[in-house]
Amino acid sequence: MATPRRxxxxxxxxxxxxxxxxxxxxxxxxxxxxxxxSGRSGPLDADGVPYExxxxxxxxxxxxxxxxxxxxxxxxxxxDHQPSVLGAERHRHPLLWQRSELNGLRxxxxxxxxxxPPAPMPGSLITYPxxxxxxxxxxxxxxxxLAERGIKPVHDVSIWWSGQPRSELLPRLLEADTRxxxxxxxxxxxxxxITLVNLTAxxxxxxxxxxxxxxxxxxxxxxxxxxxxxxADGVLGQFLDRLDDRTTLVAFSEIGFGPxxxxxxxxxxxxxxxxxxxxxxxxxTWAKTSAFEAVQGTHGVNVNLRGRYRDGTVDPADYDRxxxxxxxxxxxxxxxxxxxxxxxxxxxxxxxxxxxxxxEAPDLVLEPADWRYLPLxxxxxxxxxxxxxxxxxxxxxxxxxxxxxxxxPGRASGPATPxxxxxxxxxxxxxxxxxxxxxxxxxxxR
Amino acid sequence: xxxxxxxLRQILVDSLELxxxxxxxxxxxxxxxxxxxxxxxxEYLIWVESEFGIQIADEDLSVDLIDDLxxxxxxxxxxxxxxV
Numbered sequence: 001m002a003t004p005r006r007x008x009x010x011x012x013x014x015x016x017x018x019x020x021x022x023x024x025x026x027x028x029x030x031x032x033x034x035x036x037x038s039g040r041s042g043p044l045d046a047d048g049v050p051y052e053x054x055x056x057x058x059x060x061x062x063x064x065x066x067x068x069x070x071x072x073x074x075x076x077x078x079x080d081h082q083p084s085v086l087g088a089e090r091h092r093h094p095l096l097w098q099r100s101e102l103n104g105l106r107x108x109x110x111x112x113x114x115x116x117p118p119a120p121m122p123g124s125l126i127t128y129p130x131x132x133x134x135x136x137x138x139x140x141x142x143x144x145x146l147a148e149r150g151i152k153p154v155h156d157v158s159i160w161w162s163g164q165p166r167s168e169l170l171p172r173l174l175e176a177d178t179r180x181x182x183x184x185x186x187x188x189x190x191x192x193x194i195t196l197v198n199l200t201a202x203x204x205x206x207x208x209x210x211x212x213x214x215x216x217x218x219x220x221x222x223x224x225x226x227x228x229x230x231x232a233d234g235v236l237g238q239f240l241d242r243l244d245d246r247t248t249l250v251a252f253s254e255i256g257f258g259p260x261x262x263x264x265x266x267x268x269x270x271x272x273x274x275x276x277x278x279x280x281x282x283x284x285t286w287a288k289t290s291a292f293e294a295v296q297g298t299h300g301v302n303v304n305l306r307g308r309y310r311d312g313t314v315d316p317a318d319y320d321r322x323x324x325x326x327x328x329x330x331x332x333x334x335x336x337x338x339x340x341x342x343x344x345x346x347x348x349x350x351x352x353x354x355x356x357x358x359x360e361a362p363d364l365v366l367e368p369a370d371w372r373y374l375p376l377x378x379x380x381x382x383x384x385x386x387x388x389x390x391x392x393x394x395x396x397x398x399x400x401x402x403x404x405x406x407x408x409p410g411r412a413s414g415p416a417t418p419x420x421x422x423x424x425x426x427x428x429x430x431x432x433x434x435x436x437x438x439x440x441x442x443x444x445x446r
Numbered sequence: 447x448x449x450x451x452x453x454l455r456q457i458l459v460d461s462l463e464l465x466x467x468x469x470x471x472x473x474x475x476x477x478x479x480x481x482x483x484x485x486x487x488x489e490y491l492i493w494v495e496s497e498f499g500i501q502i503a504d505e506d507l508s509v510d511l512i513d514d515l516x517x518x519x520x521x522x523x524x525x526x527x528x529x530v
Contacts, residue, residue, distance in 0.1 A: 158484040
């Protein structure tokens with residue numbers, strides 16, 4: 001019988017190529033540097049809008065966003081216009097550990113959105129809950145078992161950014177990744193064949209503390225963002241040390257990062273265009289609204305379609321006309337901060353996404369003209385998560401890298417997408433790539 | 447109730463690795479007294495669930511539940527009684 005092959009996937013969420021290169025060259029990230037030098041790597045582009053859920057669910061399912069339908073943490077269309085958190089019960093396709101092609105393998109998955117609430121699976125699962133809960137793992141006693149070994153993984157929702165002092169927040173964000181790494185290493189050492197972990201401190205620190213990078217190179221050494229990269233580098237190093245002739249490591253980020261100057265309300269643009277109504281308190285008047293901004297991360301605008309929403313106003317026969325009117329109003333709008341158009345393009349959803357879950361996508365997808373000025377998104381959640389405090393947001397370009405068993409050292413120039421990482425995981429595990437997978441194994445990319 | 451509170455005190459010490467005797471833990475104001483936060487509170491309650499064989503529902507998670515040992519002891523005893 002052939003020796004089983006093992007795969008580790010380390011998601012360094014938010015890691016951006018420019019900073020990785022700069023800090024590897026400066027000797028700040030010895031393990032990323034080791035990975036890039038010893039393995040194979042290349043650019044990775046988000047499939048559609050660069051947001052965590054579409055990329056992570058593509059990894060879990062091998063399918064593109066147009067097929068899996070996770071365009072955000074929240075649904076883009078809700079009957080009552082209140083975006084609801086998407087849970088694992090919304091999956092249209094099996095997750096990696098539910099696939100027959102991967103039967104017999106043991107999995108460990110830690111901190112990946114799209115896995116909550118937990119369900120029985122062949123191995124160990126720590127989910128990514130979006131609210132405080134005591135039920136975020138499988139087996140149900142996993143947290144207690146780990147705690148008795150001194151390992152206490154933390155959920156991001158337990159470290160809520162509420163404007164607390166940096167000295168309180170930053171150590172907790174970093175500690176969360178350290179603990180995720182400890183938990184994942186323990187599960188790997190117990191024998192998981194496929195191990196997946198999502199490290200989120202780079203993303204969270206980049207959103208909150210990116211402005212520190214703009215103070216000049218002399219201040220960079222003490223920046224929170226660099227501290228988060230160093231923490232991920234430490235976790236990565238522990239896995240690199242465990243590589244052997246049957247183990248492969250894949251690291252990647254589903255998103256890159258760049259500076260943000262302002263979130264811009266597209267609802268204000270639609271209001272000026274006569275497409276959105278408000279009451280005397282500034283709240284949306286749905287009866288006078290024909291188009292509105294979709295939930296954050298989708299970069300979307302929806303037509304207030306009758307039948308789809310409780311307070312829908314647009315007759316289905318008028319859908320195309322209203323969508324075109326909204327697109328034109330958005331394209332014509334000028335950003336007062338720059339004197340230039342907000343948007344480079346306003347695309348119909350079918351121009352961006354294809355698949356069975358197209359109906360879950362927002363009706364229009366906005367392409368920013370300047371990625372420092374981004375659509376605000378549905379105002380309720382934007383306020384709840386303090387979007388206006390952020391100093392950076394995602395970019396489409398990130399990276400992937402692989403090392404260990406079966407990896408041909410070198411550099412691919414063409415960009416991968418998250419579905420290619422899914423295909424690579426299956427391939428490195430020595431199994432046949434499922435026929436319905438959309439991706440190409442990373443090894444095959446030139 | 448007294449027995450339950452005694453067990454809860456010991457669980458606090460064990461789960462949070464407190465450098466303090468269980469008997470020294472007061473009944474009230476535990477959030478401030480022990481530095482309970484959104485992270486270690488979950489760790490504590492995971493142990494409480496395990497030790498008493500109960501399930502604490504997400505909607506029951508609150509500061510009031512963990513700030514006062516009397517509240518948590520009452521809750522635990524009610525859950526235990528329900529599960530019998």
